[in-house]
Amino acid sequence: xxxxxxxxxxxxxxxxxxxxxxxxxxxxxxxxxxxxxxxxxxxxxxxxxxxxxxxxxxxxxxxxxxxxxxxxxxxxxxxxxxxxxxxxxxxxxxxxxxxxxxxxxxxxxxxxxxxxxxxxxxxxxxxxxxxxxxxxxxxxxxxxxxxxxxxxxxxxxxxxxxxxxxxxxxxxxxxxxxxxxxxxxxxxxxxxxxxxxxxxxxxxxxxxxxxxxxxxxxxxxxxxxxxxxxxxxxxxxxxxxxxxxxxxxxxxxxxxxxxxxxxxxxxxxxxxxxxxxxxxxxxxxxxxxxxxxxxxxxxxxxxxxxxxxxxxxxxxxxxxxxxxxxxxxxxxxxxxxxxxxxxxxxxxxxxxxxxxxxxxxxxxxxxxxxxxxxxxxxxxxxxxxxxxxxx
Numbered sequence: 521x522x523x524x525x526x527x528x529x530x531x532x533x534x535x536x537x538x539x540x541x542x543x544x545x546x547x548x549x550x551x552x553x554x555x556x557x558x559x560x561x562x563x564x565x566x567x568x569x570x571x572x573x574x575x576x577x578x579x580x581x582x583x584x585x586x587x588x589x590x591x592x593x594x595x596x597x598x599x600x601x602x603x604x605x606x607x608x609x610x611x612x613x614x615x616x617x618x619x620x621x622x623x624x625x626x627x628x629x630x631x632x633x634x635x636x637x638x639x640x641x642x643x644x645x646x647x648x649x650x651x652x653x654x655x656x657x658x659x660x661x662x663x664x665x666x667x668x669x670x671x672x673x674x675x676x677x678x679x680x681x682x683x684x685x686x687x688x689x690x691x692x693x694x695x696x697x698x699x700x701x702x703x704x705x706x707x708x709x710x711x712x713x714x715x716x717x718x719x720x721x722x723x724x725x726x727x728x729x730x731x732x733x734x735x736x737x738x739x740x741x742x743x744x745x746x747x748x749x750x751x752x753x754x755x756x757x758x759x760x761x762x763x764x765x766x767x768x769x770x771x772x773x774x775x776x777x778x779x780x781x782x783x784x785x786x787x788x789x790x791x792x793x794x795x796x797x798x799x800x801x802x803x804x805x806x807x808x809x810x811x812x813x814x815x816x817x818x819x820x821x822x823x824x825x826x827x828x829x830x831x832x833x834x835x836x837x838x839x840x841x842x843x844x845x846x847x848x849x850x851x852x853x854x855x856x857x858x859x860x861x862x863x864x865x866x867x868x869x870x871x872x873x874x875x876x877x878x879x880x881x882x883x884x885x886x887x888x889x890x891x892x893x894x895x896x897x898x899x900x901x902x903x904x905x906x907x908x909x910x911x
Contacts, residue, residue, distance in 0.1 A: 549628045552732040554706075555621055558599075559606040559727060560831050562871060563589040569606060570827045572619040575673035575707050583608045583617045586725070593646050600638040600690040601728035603833065607642070608710040608726070609658045613650035614719040616662075618709030620673050626702045627668060627679075632737035633697040636730040639664060639685045645723040660722035661686045665711045666695065668703035675707055684713055685724055698737060787828050787905060788821065794832065798907045799840075805863065805903040812858035814866060822863070825905060826870045829877075836909040839863045841881045844897045845890065849883060857881025863903055878908065 556571030565588070566581040568574040574582035584607045588595040599605045608617035627633070641661060649656040664682040667675040680697040710724040785794040788802035802825060805818045814822070829835065841860035843852035860879035868874045889896040 549631050549734045550625065551734065552623055552625055552627070552633070554729055554731070555624070556831055557729040557731075558602040558604075559585065559729075560602045560604055560833065561585045562826065562830060563587055563604055565590065565592060568619045569604070570831055572606075572621050573672045575618040575620045575709070577615040580611070580615050580617070583619060593642075594644045595642045595723075595725075596644075597640065597642055597725065599727055600640075603830075605725055605727035607645070608708075608724050609645065609647070610660075610662050610710055610712050610720065610722045611650050611658075612656075612719050612721050615650070616710050616712070618673070618707055620705055620707040622672065622705050623703075626704045627697075627699040627732075628734075629699060629701045630737075631699070632735050633699075633732040634735045635666075635680065635695045635697050635732050636692055637664070637682075637695070638690045638727045638729075639682060639693050640687055640690045640725045641685055641723050642725060643688055647721070649721065656721050658721040658723045660720045662710045662712060662722040662724045664693070664695075664724060664726065665709050666697060667707040667709065668697075668699050668701075669705050669707065670703060671705055673707060674705055676701070676703065679703075681711075690725075690727065696735075696737075697732065785828075785832070787824060794835070794907065794910070796907055796910060800828075800905045802903055802905060807859055807862070807901075810855065812855060812862045814862055822866055822870075825863075826867060826872060828905070829867065829872050834911045835907055836876050836878075836911065838878045838880050838906040838908050839867075840904045840906055841879065842886060842900060842902045842904070843882075843884045844901050845884050845887055846897065847884060852883035853881055855881075856883050859903065 556569060559569045559572070561567075561569035563585050565584045567585065568582050569585050576582055584593065584595075585604050586595050586607045587598065587604070593607075595607060606619070608619075610616040641659070643659065645658040647656060647658055648654065661684045663684050665678060666680045667677065668679045669676040677700060679699045680695040682693045682695055685691075685693070708726065710722075712719060712722070784791055785798075785800075787800040790800040792798055792800070802821050804821045806815045807813060807818075808815060829837070839860045841856035841858075841863070843856040847855070857879065858881070860881055864874065864877045864879045867877060884900065887900045888902070889899055
């Protein structure tokens with residue numbers, strides 16, 4: 521009898537005692553996703569991609585979104601993921617390029633993070649020497665350094681860096697990030713081989729960065745460095761062999777995985793979950809009176825739609841045109857359809873696949889106001905974007 525009672529007491533203690541593993545899971549920091557981690561944008565020179573801020577030297581040009589649209593630099597390498605990638609250079613005048621962004625949530629002081637990113641260098645990256653003012657090929661190997669801080673381009677601490685990137689094909693590099701404070705921003709910069717005695721011209725290509733995964737600081741993250749021929753000191757071309765990425769999910773109090781929150785997307789005046797039937801109102805898209813011709817003042821808002829469709833390249837949308845309540849029903853239907861078509865045509869000329877866009881004229885069937893003011897007329901003569909499908 522005494523044995524049975526002892527057994528029941530031990531069982532009760534074990535059941536009521538909190539699980540060490542569960543406590544660790546509940547206190548574990550969440551993974552941190554980067555905005556536009558694949559550097560998707562319209563290919564263009566001297567402009568940081570959407571979601572990233574130029575952190576370079578004031579008198580120098582910003583980084584480039586490749587493949588090189590004008591063949592100015594003759595960088596013809598294809599992307600590792602998506603449609604575009606980022607190109608940055610170091611220069612012989614001791615300047616280098618960098619980009620930064622605000623994190624979706626702060627880093628945790630003393631917590632390490634595993635991070636993966638695809639890196640390469642281009643065999644050709646033509647530009648001009650800042651020292652000699654003569655044409656130069658920015659081809660010398662460089663590396664990626666990652667800083668953390670409390671504002672855009674703030675470099676409070678170097679929290680990680682890659683090996684020298686000598687490979688001409690995409691390779692996945694793993695970097696252990698080790699912040700000592702709760703930083704809110706990151707800076708990615710290309711940098712020289714250290715120690716640097718004389719600045720040189722080099723390039724670095726970046727694509728498909730991973731989420732920041734919390735990990736123990738004592739673990740060593742192996743870097744996928746390319747093989748190098750000791751005689752030639754040039755990379756031997758190998759196919760990338762990405763290692764497994766283990767994502768630690770947040771958990772509920774019951775220990776079950778907690779689903780990721782739905783991402784909020786900003787387009788125009790609307791911020792909401794990206795889902796089928798979501799409608800985004802985009803202001804300041806205007807037309808010549810009683811016509812379907814876009815005005816120059818519309819360019820900024822139209823560019824917002826271009827950026828949205830570039831980043832979310834799996835989304836199919838409807839461009840909805842709306843007309844004033846003062847127009848006749850027949851005219852309102854015709855002009856709203858033509859205006860929606862003009863927007864689709866504009867987006868097509870900016871590289872958006874027309875198969876992803878469908879114009880629709882709503883006439884004056886969906887007003888947002890009914891008074892006689894000029895402001896109400898402007899609000900009713902609007903263009904909105906509706907998500908039809910997410911592939």
